[in-house]
Amino acid sequence: MRFRLRGAALAILAALASIAAVVALPLPAAQAEPVICEQYGSTTVQGRYVVQNNRWGTSATQCIDVTSSGFRVTQADGSVPTNGAPKSYPSIFLGCHYTNCSPGTNLPMRISDIQSVTSSIDYSYVNNATYNASYDIWLDPTPKRDGVNQTEIMIWFNRVGPVQPIGSPTASTTINGRSFQIWTGSNGSNNVISFLADSTINSWNFDVMPFINEAMRRGMADNSWYLTSIQAGFEPWEGGAGLAVNSFSAQVNEGGSSGGSTTIGGPSIGGSTTNGGSTTNGGTTTNGGTTTTGGTTGGTGGSCAVTYTENVWPGGFTANVTVRNNGSSPLNDWRLAFTLPSGQSVTSAWSATISPSSGSVTATPMSYNSTIAAGGSQSFGFQGTYSGSFSEPSSFSLNGTACTVS
Structure with a gap:
């Protein structure tokens, strides 16, 4: 970390030098603002962030000039291919990131204990670089303070150049009065759900919880998980000098409940999604809305129940599956078996492993959701392709016992 003197202090020093032979005056204390060029260098602002x-993705020099409320990228050398990961993520955050926790933070916090997460952000953009302006929300089944979290929520406020979110577009939605395309996928280390703004957002005051609720609705987290950090910054692939977070604030307010309701401001999935700009996914994606199967009975035992909710577009779909244990004892290392209709194939999954990719398949849990408490439930999801007409599985069995479908 190096420091730069404020302009006023430099002017005073120059003036004093010109009259040094006449009179000796005490020098005022020079204020210093940090300029960080170290690869993982950091500092705190406002005693809070x-x-x-x-x-993290390049050896080329990058420097940020920290201000009292954010930062500006002053040097951003080098470039990386736009079909891969970005070269860095200069950012400001509340919470914990790889053992670096912001002062006095109340994160990690269990999602069920959160009433709201109020935040504001103000960005400055440039056009002579390739980047996104990304607001990141990290979730994990444990109160994790180091390493990679299980689920990353990304809000793309802006993008310049041929870059796109991880995965593929699966739906569209409106949250807090703004329209977004929803992308889902995995980067190999964690699941990612991205909200790509339909138009550039320069500044916004908003509640973060609707984005978390949407991730939970898709089986990428649940109320027992933890919010570990909230971050805002840029992912540059080429250049980036001049990008700035002018101001950032975030407040996690306790007082939530475990009800798990997912209320978002405006219409939910439906309509059409147009992937324009310079992304590799062009054209129009029609989302067939959300369909919940109902009334199909896979057995009379009643010890388990499955809710299967899908979102369908021509040639592709996502499915979110909730498995409920109606028994009086917990289920450990559960296995959910079902048959995909002819022509359907799984391309990716989250919160479970599905094998094989077609025909009679079995979903096995991850380590963090391998137990279903008595009267409780676990969720997972997957994305797939299909040919012909679309239909949903007709029956499910949990650890060999047929389940009702509701």
């Missing part, structure tokens, strides 16, 4: 350089 951490600003980090976070140059």
